[in-house]
Amino acid sequence: MAQREHVTLELDGREVRFSSPGKPFFAEEAITKLDLCEYYLEVADAILAHLRDRPTSMKRFPDGAGGEFFFQKRVPKAAPEWIEQMTVDFPSGRSANYLLCQDRAHLAWALNLGVIDWNPWPVRSPDGDHPDELRIDLDPTPGSSQWSDVRDVALCVREVLAEHGRLAGYPKTSGSRGIHVYVHIEQRFDFLAVRRAALALAREVERRLPGRATSKWWKEERSGVFLDYNQNARDRTIASAYSVRPVAGALVSAPLEWDEVPDAELGDFTLRTVPERLRSRGDPSAGLHGEAFSLDGLLELAERDEREGLGDAPWPPHFAKQKGEPRRVAPSRAKKQR
Numbered sequence: 001m002a003q004r005e006h007v008t009l010e011l012d013g014r015e016v017r018f019s020s021p022g023k024p025f026f027a028e029e030a031i032t033k034l035d036l037c038e039y040y041l042e043v044a045d046a047i048l049a050h051l052r053d054r055p056t057s058m059k060r061f062p063d064g065a066g067g068e069f070f071f072q073k074r075v076p077k078a079a080p081e082w083i084e085q086m087t088v089d090f091p092s093g094r095s096a097n098y099l100l101c102q103d104r105a106h107l108a109w110a111l112n113l114g115v116i117d118w119n120p121w122p123v124r125s126p127d128g129d130h131p132d133e134l135r136i137d138l139d140p141t142p143g144s145s146q147w148s149d150v151r152d153v154a155l156c157v158r159e160v161l162a163e164h165g166r167l168a169g170y171p172k173t174s175g176s177r178g179i180h181v182y183v184h185i186e187q188r189f190d191f192l193a194v195r196r197a198a199l200a201l202a203r204e205v206e207r208r209l210p211g212r213a214t215s216k217w218w219k220e221e222r223s224g225v226f227l228d229y230n231q232n233a234r235d236r237t238i239a240s241a242y243s244v245r246p247v248a249g250a251l252v253s254a255p256l257e258w259d260e261v262p263d264a265e266l267g268d269f270t271l272r273t274v275p276e277r278l279r280s281r282g283d284p285s286a287g288l289h290g291e292a293f294s295l296d297g298l299l300e301l302a303e304r305d306e307r308e309g310l311g312d313a314p315w316p317p318h319f320a321k322q323k324g325e326p327r328r329v330a331p332s333r334a335k336k337q338r
Helices: 033-042 044-051 104-112 147-163 191-208 258-263 274-281 296-307 331-337
Strands: 006-011 014-019 024-026 055-060 070-072 085-089 095-100 115-120 133-140 170-173 179-184 225-227
Touching: 006 033, 006 104, 014 033, 014 104, 024 033, 033 044, 033 104, 033 274, 044 104, 044 115, 055 095, 095 104, 133 147, 133 191, 147 179, 147 191, 147 225, 147 258, 191 225, 191 296
Parallel strands: none
Antiparallel strands: 006 014, 055 070, 055 115, 085 095, 133 179, 133 225, 170 179
16 A cells, blocks of 8 residues: 555644655664654653744754655745744854744654754743853763763762752753753853853863863863863754664663652663653653853853863854864864874
C-alpha cells in the first residue's frame, strides 16, 4: 500500500497540512515523522511552557535524524499568517524574524518542516535583550570524565547556586551526554551580566571539584566535566526540556527531580517512555518559571574573582573580540607564536 502523502491535523482551531507522515525519522527505532509529531502533541503542555513567547531557532532535518541538518533562524515568507514571530536584532545591525512556538498548531507546523529538537532563546517576547534564564550546560570531556562525573558536578552546581542567593536550579538531561541546570532569573540582566555570572559559577565549581570539573574553554586544557559558560552568550541556544534529540534511541532532554540525579541514566528517557513518565509523575520542571531570582550573589563572586586576577575568558569564535578578553588562541598555538 502506498504511503499517504499528507494528513491534515486539526489543532487549536487551525488546520495544519502534515506531509510524508510515514517517512522514517529514526530508522532503527521505527519512528516516523508522524510518530515524532504525536510525541510532541502528547507532551505539548509541558514543552510549550519552555517555548511559548521565546524566539526559537528551527533545527531542520529534512531526511530525519540520520541525515544532514541546518539551522533556520528566519520564518519562511510562505508561512501561514497565523504563525507568530519575533524580530531579534544583532550587534551587526542585522535582524531575524524568529518563530514563537505558541501552541500545538505551531509545533506541528514546524515539525512538518523537519524540526526534531527545539532551540529557544533564554528571553521572552517582546524583550530580546534581557534573559530570564541562566543556563548551565555540563558537557563531559571525552577520555577524562564519565556520566557519573556529570551527575556529581550537577549536584555541586546545586550547592553553589544555593550559597549565592539561594537560587533554585532545575536539572534535566541533555538528551545527549550531559546535564543542563536552569535558573529562572529576574529579567533585568543583559547577556553580558548573565554570561559573567555563569563564568563565576563555573570557576567556583572547578575550585570545589579540581580535575573533575573545568571552566577551561580550550579543549586541550580541559579535564573532567566542562561547564560551558558561553551558552549564556547572546545568540546561543540549548535544546529545550522535552526535546527529542537526533541521536540513537530517540533520547529526550528530560527534566529531573534533584533526588533522581544521582541514579539517572540517559537511556531511561526516550520518545517512547517520557509521555508515560509525565502522566504518572508530573513535570519536574513545572515550578521553574515561578519565582525569579537575582544574580547579584554570583556577580559578587565574579567581582571577587576579578579582584584576585581572574579576568574574562574566551568567547566563541563568531563573536567580536570583547573588552578584557584574553588572546583568542589555543595555548599550544600561542607558545608556537612566541
